[in-house]
Amino acid sequence: MPENTVPASQYDALVIGGGIAGEEAALNLANMGFYVVLVEKDLSLGGKMIHLSKVFPTLDCSACITTPKVSETARHSNIKIYTYSEAKDIKKVSNNRFSVNIIRKPRYVIEEECTGCEACEKVCPVIVEDQYQYDLVGRKAAYIPFSIANPRIATIDIDNCILCGACEKACLAEAIDFTQKPEVIPVEVKSVILATGYDLFDAQKLPNYGFNKYKNVVTAMQMERQLVPTRPFNAVLRPGDGKMPSNIAYVLCAGSRDATVGNPICSQICCMYSIKQAQLLMGALPMADVTIYYLHIRAFGKGFNEFYMQARGMGVDFVKGKIAKISEKENGNLIIRYEDVYKGKVKESEHDMVVLSTGIMANQGITGMFPDLNLDTDPYHYIKQIDELRNPSRTSIPGVFVAGAVSGPMDIPDSILSAGAASSETASYMRRLP
Amino acid sequence: MSAEKTRTIDVIKQQRQVPELAKQRRKAFADMRKTIRTALEDEPKTIPELAAATGLQVGDLTYYLMTMRKYGEVTVGQVDDDDEYFYYELTKKQTHNDKS
Ligand code: SF4
Numbered sequence A: 001m002p003e004n005t006v007p008a009s010q011y012d013a014l015v016i017g018g019g020i021a022g023e024e025a026a027l028n029l030a031n032m033g034f035y036v037v038l039v040e041k042d043l044s045l046g047g048k049m050i051h052l053s054k055v056f057p058t059l060d061c062s063a064c065i066t067t068p069k070v071s072e073t074a075r076h077s078n079i080k081i082y083t084y085s086e087a088k089d090i091k092k093v094s095n096n097r098f099s100v101n102i103i104r105k106p107r108y109v110i111e112e113e114c115t116g117c118e119a120c121e122k123v124c125p126v127i128v129e130d131q132y133q134y135d136l137v138g139r140k141a142a143y144i145p146f147s148i149a150n151p152r153i154a155t156i157d158i159d160n161c162i163l164c165g166a167c168e169k170a171c172l173a174e175a176i177d178f179t180q181k182p183e184v185i186p187v188e189v190k191s192v193i194l195a196t197g198y199d200l201f202d203a204q205k206l207p208n209y210g211f212n213k214y215k216n217v218v219t220a221m222q223m224e225r226q227l228v229p230t231r232p233f234n235a236v237l238r239p240g241d242g243k244m245p246s247n248i249a250y251v252l253c254a255g256s257r258d259a260t261v262g263n264p265i266c267s268q269i270c271c272m273y274s275i276k277q278a279q280l281l282m283g284a285l286p287m288a289d290v291t292i293y294y295l296h297i298r299a300f301g302k303g304f305n306e307f308y309m310q311a312r313g314m315g316v317d318f319v320k321g322k323i324a325k326i327s328e329k330e331n332g333n334l335i336i337r338y339e340d341v342y343k344g345k346v347k348e349s350e351h352d353m354v355v356l357s358t359g360i361m362a363n364q365g366i367t368g369m370f371p372d373l374n375l376d377t378d379p380y381h382y383i384k385q386i387d388e389l390r391n392p393s394r395t396s397i398p399g400v401f402v403a404g405a406v407s408g409p410m411d412i413p414d415s416i417l418s419a420g421a422a423s424s425e426t427a428s429y430m431r432r433l434p
Numbered sequence B: 001m002s003a004e005k006t007r008t009i010d011v012i013k014q015q016r017q018v019p020e021l022a023k024q025r026r027k028a029f030a031d032m033r034k035t036i037r038t039a040l041e042d043e044p045k046t047i048p049e050l051a052a053a054t055g056l057q058v059g060d061l062t063y064y065l066m067t068m069r070k071y072g073e074v075t076v077g078q079v080d081d082d083d084e085y086f087y088y089e090l091t092k093k094q095t096h097n098d099k100s
């Protein structure tokens, strides 16, 4: 194997993850004059935030906040970006240097040649669930991830490709190249910032709620996509039959604060994003009833309680209740069986759509990037902050820092703050190196 | 010697088998697309009306119809009298690709 035969490129910092925390950390360091290499495993920068509708509690447009940061990162002359790539084999080569292998996966499209014209996409005959619309609608095997993707170029999903060749024939830019192979790019860096964010809780681990069995039970991310202008359907509709819902229920803490599903902690964002979605739904569907079933409402941040009260004032119904089971009627409506905590009674209610406010989990597999080094994690598999109060970005490996939700659940403003802290701690660490 | 430019698809075809699932997905979309197009030929329909006309499941219909809408093949019309279901029709001329 001709691996690692090229000399390693030298950078000051490696940032792993191109979401809002990774971008913020990379930009801060780049603006201080450091050279940064940023590795993103997805096809585009922007992380989860680029797919959201609005942010709480200000209701600012999420994409409008994140896309300028994405463009600034992509254009910055001190930042080298590898999308659709992974950082592997991070090893100490000396006291103050790490070696890293960046694995660049093949897109089967020459990045520099693709104009994003969509001609390949139009002719491709295969339809697969669109992961960027959380499977509510299909996409082609030759596809541009989403309209505001950066870079906005096509990719061939080779596992779903029937090798018909139509895309290559249609591409006037001659950008399609089925001979591409994975590339290994060796680099050396002085420091590493982990900004890999979080994983969404898999709603299928809650069999009593019927996700994937009952089509009108959706996750909050699926509802979020229905609330953005680039939504999968023409309006907010039930995926089961295209009906406009008129009575929507939210189930909070779906997969959070629940040791039986392996996630005993609070995800910190679900109460507020559900309250946000409820408010947006009342705007999108003025005749609809929205009920939120909750255990406790945790509205602890700046402006959060006012935001919660605003939702109550708008007519969102809050029911303190533990949901035992969801079942489906023949017309696709859903029956929620729950314990009404205040009344001490088991009750049933009918809704035409149910949204599971799924929690977030630690993004696992990060420790595996460091085969020879000991990266400590906390009991919930988040990366451990070894000196949380004095140096909150520090990990168990000197020179490796954390930014954003890689160290625990947090919302967008806290992720940006954490990335600011990570970049300044990293800069100060590098300045002190011999 | 062929005058045609060598296409890289011919190279990968020598090295790779087409996955069975990919073949099934292509066929599923081709069949669905044909059925939906035929059912919408004469007049716009709601998803339950399409289901009644084709015998297909409403959930599958929603997924494929919305995919056809995304790629500009189907256009959204009015909502029905009960404010529940939209009417969908075939796009007259291929217009701008309305993908997300
Ligand atoms: S690969 Fe070719 S056809 Fe596809 S978007 Fe890029 S330039 Fe257009």
Ligand code: SF4
Binding pocket: A120, A123, A124, A125, A126, A141, A142, A156, A157, A160, A161, A162, A163, A164, A165, A166, A167, A168
């Ligand atoms: S070769 Fe693959 S990606 Fe290209 S058009 Fe055919 S099925 Fe789609």
